[in-house]
Amino acid sequence: MAVAFEGVLADRSAWILENCSMAMTMDAIGTRSAVTILREALYGTTRFDDFVRRTKTTDAIVSARLKQLTELGLLSRQPYQEPGQRTRYEYVLTDKGRDLLPVLFAMMQFGNKHLQPDGGPLRLVERGTGDPVRIVALSASGKELQLEDIAIEANGTWAPNRP
Amino acid sequence: MAVAFEGVLADRSAWILENCSMAMTMDAIGTRSAVTILREALYGTTRFDDFVRRTKTTDAIVSARLKQLTELGLLSRQPYQEPGQRTRYEYVLTDKGRDLLPVLFAMMQFGNKHLQPDGGPLRLVERGTGDPVRIVALSASGKELQLEDIAIEANGTWAPNRP
Numbered sequence: 001m002a003v004a005f006e007g008v009l010a011d012r013s014a015w016i017l018e019n020c021s022m023a024m025t026m027d028a029i030g031t032r033s034a035v036t037i038l039r040e041a042l043y044g045t046t047r048f049d050d051f052v053r054r055t056k057t058t059d060a061i062v063s064a065r066l067k068q069l070t071e072l073g074l075l076s077r078q079p080y081q082e083p084g085q086r087t088r089y090e091y092v093l094t095d096k097g098r099d100l101l102p103v104l105f106a107m108m109q110f111g112n113k114h115l116q117p118d119g120g121p122l123r124l125v126e127r128g129t130g131d132p133v134r135i136v137a138l139s140a141s142g143k144e145l146q147l148e149d150i151a152i153e154a155n156g157t158w159a160p161n162r163p
Numbered sequence: 164m165a166v167a168f169e170g171v172l173a174d175r176s177a178w179i180l181e182n183c184s185m186a187m188t189m190d191a192i193g194t195r196s197a198v199t200i201l202r203e204a205l206y207g208t209t210r211f212d213d214f215v216r217r218t219k220t221t222d223a224i225v226s227a228r229l230k231q232l233t234e235l236g237l238l239s240r241q242p243y244q245e246p247g248q249r250t251r252y253e254y255v256l257t258d259k260g261r262d263l264l265p266v267l268f269a270m271m272q273f274g275n276k277h278l279q280p281d282g283g284p285l286r287l288v289e290r291g292t293g294d295p296v297r298i299v300a301l302s303a304s305g306k307e308l309q310l311e312d313i314a315i316e317a318n319g320t321w322a323p324n325r326p
Contacts, residue, residue, distance in 0.1 A: 002207030002256070004290050012207070016217055021274025021283040022202050022267055026195045028278060035189050042310070044165030044175070054179055073277075093165070096277055098310055102298045103273055104185055105313075106265035111184025112318075114236075114259055115191060119318050120184040124300070127167050127314040131303035135265040137287070138301060140294035147205070147261055150268075151290040155275075155282050 004151040008160055015160030028072055029100065033057050035107070037065050038093075038100055041075060046090035066091050074100065106135040167314040171323055178323030191235055192263065196220050198270070200228050201256075201263055204238060209253035229254050237263065269298040 005012060029038060036055040045051055051062045069075045074097035081087045105124060112120035124133040137145040154160060168175060192201060199218040208217055214225045232238045237260035244250045268287060275283035287296040300308040317323060 003205055005206070006288070006293075009285075016219075017284065019279065019284055020199060020202065021272075021279060021285070022198050022270040023195055023274075024278040025270040025274040026193075026198050030189075030193055030195060030198070032186055032189045032193060035185050035193070036183065039180075039183065039185050042166055043168070043315075056179075099273055099276060101310055102269035102300065103266065105300060106269045106298065107185040107188040109184075110262055110266055111186075111188040113262060115187040116182065116184060121180065121182055121318055121323075122172075122184070122315050123318050125169070125314050125316050126302045126304075126306075126308060127312050129302070129304075130169075130314075130316070133300050133302055133308060133313055135269065135298065136301045137265065137268060137296050138299045138307065139289045139292070139296055141289075141292075142305065142307075143289075144301065144305075145289060145296060147264055149290050150296055151288050151293075152206075152285050153288050153293070155284055155286050160284075 001148055003147060006151045006153050008154050009152060015162065018161050025103070029069075029074070029103075031065075033061050033065050034069065035104065037062065037069065038074065038097065039104055041069075041091065041093040041097060042101065042104060046092055048088070048091075051091070069097070073097075102135050105133075109135050164311055166310060169314045169316050171317050172315060178325065181324050188266070192232075192237070192266075194228075196224050196228050197232065198267065200225065200232065201237065201260065202267055204232075204254065204256040204260060205264065205267060209255055211251070211254075214254070232260070236260075265298055268296075272298050 037051055040051055040054050045054055052059055070077050073094055075091040076094045077089050077091055079087050080090050125131060126133055137150060139145055200214055203214055203217050208214055215222055233240050236257055238254040239257045240252045240254055242250050243253050289296055300313060302308055
């Protein structure tokens with residue numbers, strides 16, 4: 001069972017996908033170190049030394065990734081200064097970066113369920129109630145959808161490429 | 164603004180994350196070629212030649228990735244035979260593989276919104292109604308949650324590592 005294709009996409013042999021958004025997202029953030037740094041940003045880490053310590057990554061890699069993620073507009077670089085110290089910078093998740101929440105937490109959900117012997121170290125809950133939180137596909141009417149309930153249409157502006 | 168930490172995790176300086184499920188998911192499927200092959204499996208592709216053609220990847224890479232994803236239990240390898248041909252194998256998404264749906268579609272959603280000039284080639288809709296589908300964090304009571312509404316607790320079986 002798979003996703004359904006509708007409209008001009010219904011004949012799968014008649015088109016091939018270019019400019020795949022999943023592949024573009026992987027190109028942008030698809031390394032282990034980028035994901036762990038984005039995880040820490042989501043968890044409230046802002047300072048270089050904390051990123052290094054909490055991701056157990058080298059200074060050089062953290063530095064390169066912070067630069068890359070800032071250039072991508074996922075983190076915002078902001079100056080701060082402590083008394084008697086030079087100006088330093090901290091890195092805060094932007095609105096664009098926050099839009100990675102479903103990506104990152106869906107990866108956590110998958111890892112917790114399938115890659116950890118005991119369900120993983122952390123679990124997502126609703127603040128206030130403590131009820132479990134899941135990352136799901138949701139319809140406009142608020143219904144949780146399974147693979148069989150989902151279809152894919154061509155964006156109006158896109159003409160499918162011939163194979 | 165970031166996720167809240169509760170219980171034994173409330174003091175962020177007192178623990179450090181090991182065995183991160185996001186990092187483990189990246190280790191398992193975190194390459195562009197693995198993601199595009201899983202995308203095709205989600206879209207109903209099952210045969211080697213179709214994976215090669217539709218992901219525009221070399222035979223060698225597709226072959227290696229199909230082997231890897233089968234070993235991980237994300238794809239199931241099943242024999243088929245066409246008249247007068249030798250037995251071949253096709254690759255079908257397993258239940259475990261289907262659990263990657265939120266990961267893959269969340270990447271599509273992010274890419275469509277932020278990495279494509281015109282919203283990307285494909286859009287997710289509800290089968291039957293054609294209404295838009297989004298990947299979201301959902302509470303047990305069916306409420307869509309934002310970053311500020313989510314907290315993280317320690318899994319009962321996990322003792323936080325000292326930094």
